Amino acid sequence: MPRFAPKGILILAALAMPLVFNEAFYQHIMIAAVINVILAVSLGIIVGYIGELSLAHGAFYGIGAYTSALLMVKLGLPFVAAFPLSVASAGFMGFIIGIPSLRLSGHYFAIATLGFQGIVVLLIINLVDLTRGPMGLPGIPSPGTLNLFGWSISFGDKLPFFYLAFAVMIVVLILVRNLLRYKFGEAFIATREDSLLAASLGVQPRNCRMLAFVISTALAGAAGSLYAHYTMFISPDSFTLGESIYLVTMVIIGGRGTIVGPLIGAVILTGLPEVLRFAGDLQFVIYGLMLMLVVIFLPKGIVGLVDQFKQRGAPLGN
Amino acid sequence: MDFLKISNLSKSYGGVNANSDISLSIQEGEIVSIIGPNGAGKTTLFDLITGVTRADSGSVRFQGTEMSHLPTSDIAKLGVVRTFQQTKIFRDLTVLEAVMIGHHLHDSTTLWQSLLANRAARDQKQNKRDHALEILEFMGMADMRDLITQNLPYGEQKLLNIAIALAVEPKLLLLDEPAAGMNPMESLRMLGTIRKIQETGITVGLVEHNMRLVMNISERVFVLDYGELIAEGKPEEIRANHKVIEVYLGRQASA
Numbered sequence: 001m002p003r004f005a006p007k008g009i010l011i012l013a014a015l016a017m018p019l020v021f022n023e024a025f026y027q028h029i030m031i032a033a034v035i036n037v038i039l040a041v042s043l044g045i046i047v048g049y050i051g052e053l054s055l056a057h058g059a060f061y062g063i064g065a066y067t068s069a070l071l072m073v074k075l076g077l078p079f080v081a082a083f084p085l086s087v088a089s090a091g092f093m094g095f096i097i098g099i100p101s102l103r104l105s106g107h108y109f110a111i112a113t114l115g116f117q118g119i120v121v122l123l124i125i126n127l128v129d130l131t132r133g134p135m136g137l138p139g140i141p142s143p144g145t146l147n148l149f150g151w152s153i154s155f156g157d158k159l160p161f162f163y164l165a166f167a168v169m170i171v172v173l174i175l176v177r178n179l180l181r182y183k184f185g186e187a188f189i190a191t192r193e194d195s196l197l198a199a200s201l202g203v204q205p206r207n208c209r210m211l212a213f214v215i216s217t218a219l220a221g222a223a224g225s226l227y228a229h230y231t232m233f234i235s236p237d238s239f240t241l242g243e244s245i246y247l248v249t250m251v252i253i254g255g256r257g258t259i260v261g262p263l264i265g266a267v268i269l270t271g272l273p274e275v276l277r278f279a280g281d282l283q284f285v286i287y288g289l290m291l292m293l294v295v296i297f298l299p300k301g302i303v304g305l306v307d308q309f310k311q312r313g314a315p316l317g318n
Numbered sequence: 319m320d321f322l323k324i325s326n327l328s329k330s331y332g333g334v335n336a337n338s339d340i341s342l343s344i345q346e347g348e349i350v351s352i353i354g355p356n357g358a359g360k361t362t363l364f365d366l367i368t369g370v371t372r373a374d375s376g377s378v379r380f381q382g383t384e385m386s387h388l389p390t391s392d393i394a395k396l397g398v399v400r401t402f403q404q405t406k407i408f409r410d411l412t413v414l415e416a417v418m419i420g421h422h423l424h425d426s427t428t429l430w431q432s433l434l435a436n437r438a439a440r441d442q443k444q445n446k447r448d449h450a451l452e453i454l455e456f457m458g459m460a461d462m463r464d465l466i467t468q469n470l471p472y473g474e475q476k477l478l479n480i481a482i483a484l485a486v487e488p489k490l491l492l493l494d495e496p497a498a499g500m501n502p503m504e505s506l507r508m509l510g511t512i513r514k515i516q517e518t519g520i521t522v523g524l525v526e527h528n529m530r531l532v533m534n535i536s537e538r539v540f541v542l543d544y545g546e547l548i549a550e551g552k553p554e555e556i557r558a559n560h561k562v563i564e565v566y567l568g569r570q571a572s573a
Contacts, residue, residue: 175433182432182439183425190419193408200368200402201486202394202423211429257410 011170018162027158031230033270034165035223038172040250040262042219047248048256049180050212051192052105055244056097056113059120060217062239064090064224066124066131069140069234079143079155083225090221091214098213102206117241124236136235143229155229165226172219177259179215188212249287253294255301264302319382321346321521322398322490327366327376327386329359335545336362340376342540342547344490344523349516351524351532353556354542355565360525361403363542364492368400369393380490395423397489401482403498405475409468413459413478416467417450420485424449450485457481457511473504477511484515491515492523497531505531533557541565 018027043057068086071077077085101112124131131137142156143164153160179185187208190198195205228234246269254265269287276283298305320343329337336359344350352360365371367378369390378386385393408416425446431439454460457477462470467478476496483491496512497505509531516522526532532539533553541549541556543565549556556562 178433178435178439179429181435182443183422183427184429184432186415186419187422189411190408190422193410196370196390197402197407198419199390200370200394200400201420201482202391202399203419204389204391 015163015166018159022159024158027162029270029274031158031162031165033267034162034169035227035230036247036250036266036270037263038169038223038226039220039247040254040266041173041176041259042216042223043247044251044254044256044259044262045176045180045188045212045216047251048258048261049185049188049192050209052102052209053110053248054113054213054216055110055241055248056117056120057217057220057247058239058241058243059117060090060094060220061224061227061243061247062120062124062234062236063093064221065228065234065239066137066224067221068225069137069228070130072141072229073137073139079141079229082229083143083222086225087218087221090224091218094214094217095210097217098210102209102213114241117244121236121240124239131236134236136233136237138233140228140232140234142232161230165230168222168226172222173259173263176215176219180259184208184211249291253290253301255298255303257300258303261301261303268302320344320379321381322367322523323377323379324363324367325377325379327363327378328374329362329366329371330374330545335359337366337373337542338545340542340545340547342550344521346521347516347519348537349512349522349524349535350538350540351526351536352540352542353526353529353532357544358542359545360542361494362545364400364494364523364525367393367492368398394486394488397487398492399483399486399488399490400492401479401494401496403494405472405479406468407475407479407482409466411467412464413454413467413470413481414447414450414463416478417453417481417485418446420453420482421446421449421487423486453481453484456484456514473500473507476500476504476508480511480515484520488520490521490523492525494525495527496524497526497528500528509535 018030021027039057039061043054046052046054064086067089068082071082071085072079097116101109101116104112125133127133142154144155146153146155155161155164180188187198187203190201190203191205191208198205227238250265250269251262252265253269254263255261273283276286279286294301300307322344324343325341327337327340328335340363352363354360362371366373369385369388373386376386377384380396380398383396385396408419425442427439427442451460451463454463457480459474459477459481462474467475470478480493480496493512497508500508505528512522512535524532524536536553538550539553539556540547541562548561548565549559551559
């Protein structure tokens with residue numbers, strides 16, 4: 001099937017990356033990139049497809065991370081149980097928060113999510129008995145070992161963990177693509193473009209927005225679980241407003257309203273800090289500048305740029 | 319039983335009575351028009367029928383079902399679908415994609431089927447595509463199916479609004495100023511399209527300022543002024559109605 005060839009090659013290349021660049025430092029960045037792709041693509045459902053700016057994605061990421069970590073640390077659950085439960089808990093919180101905040105739209109929705117983001121961080125900091133507060137939660141077990149035909153693969157090592165995270169990412173990408181390709185994706189777009197018109201066509205805008213929000217936040221929970229069992233230590237610092245804004249930046253720079261956009265944005269913005277390390281704090285200025293330039297000159301992000309070139313090459317009115 | 323029966327419907331915004339105590343009914347299969355000067359409450363009436371705004375009092379019954387308390391999407395499910403005045407809807411989609419969205423209610427794909435992208439999901443999508451193509455064929459827009467909607471000429475955008483509404487498979491189609499801003503050629507085409515829609519068995523309600531279109535096509539006409547229903551009847555009766563002439567030409571002219 002030649003249609004699948006480019007994607008297949010990309011996936012194979014990505015799979016080979018940690019083998020070629022086999023230093024721990026590079027593998028660490030690749031794992032971070034994979035987790036960020038899950039986060040950015042899931043946030044892209046809210047930002048790109050229901051057209052609302054959520055500043056709470058970092059909080060849902062944190063909810064997933066803490067749920068998963070605490071279930072393993074305190075209750076001794078295995079990873080295979082903790083992972084889906086962290087997805088469910090982040091999605092459930094998304095549902096609870098969605099009830100009041102999805103009644104709002106535009107700036108008001110963004111402010112409501114901003115408030116929730118603040119609350120979650122405060123809760124993590126202040127529920128010291130549960131979360132150890134600002135000191136962070138150490139000693140989180142790795143996903144464990146997998147015994148396969150006499151081989152034992154330890155996900156405590158970077159290379160196996162990369163493949164685990166990569167597999168999760170592929171599943172997430174496929175699920176999101178499928179979600180957006182059929183009935184629900186169309187309904188999301190209709191709601192985003194004109195919720196009154198959507199309703200008069202029989203689409204239920206409120207349900208659509210809720211569905212998109214819950215799925216998006218649940219997937220953030222999946223990323224959180226992976227993160228917790230990768231770093232084995234989590235603290236509120238990783239799930240702040242700064243993280244949420246960083247994720248929004250990925251979506252916007254990559255190109256909202258697509259799946260590839262947030263994916264590219266996540267990869268670029270994960271790699272960039274390493275490239276710009278020499279610049280010190282100046283790198284944040286560079287992000288800001290990048291965001292401004294993209295918003296002004298590339299409102300559809302990097303993906304939009306590619307599309308422009310494609311259309312120029314294609315014959316008109318075809 | 320009346321197809322659509324509106325009884326004593328009222329809506330006021332602050333001190334302004336946008337619709338006051340309106341009662342009228344529409345029979346199955348006919349084309350009716352609602353006319354009146356700007357601000358007479360025509361669009362408000364459509365808004366009340368389709369649940370876009372809530373009436374202060376009164377009832378709207380469609381085929382016997384009370385729907386004044388229903389949300390817009392449920393009203394669409396019953397088969398009452400409207401268009402809006404604005405063009406440039408679903409701007410970034412292709413014409414075909416936009417019409418496919420209109421078929422949403424008839425797409426029974428479940429969330430799981432969609433997430434798995436299984437055969438059921440693909441079949442549903444294909445059905446929706448075929449149906450949308452039929453509608454575009456019917457509207458004479460089949461050759462435009464791959465154009466981005468915002469690049470369509472104005473008249474085609476107006477037709478696209480109707481095509482999307484038709485994809486819902488309505489029983490009663492309410493068109494809000496379908497011929498507004500059209501040149502005579504375009505409005506002639508619109509007239510033909512509306513007739514064709516009626517021939518498929520769909521009842522049509524129009525809000526329209528283009529009198530030639532209204533008088534040509536309507537079986538009955540309702541006239542609103544300052545939120546009140548001041549006249550109803552066949553086009554020739556309306557044309558001869560003193561109250562209507564007063565509303566349109568002013569009091570001095572008829573005095």
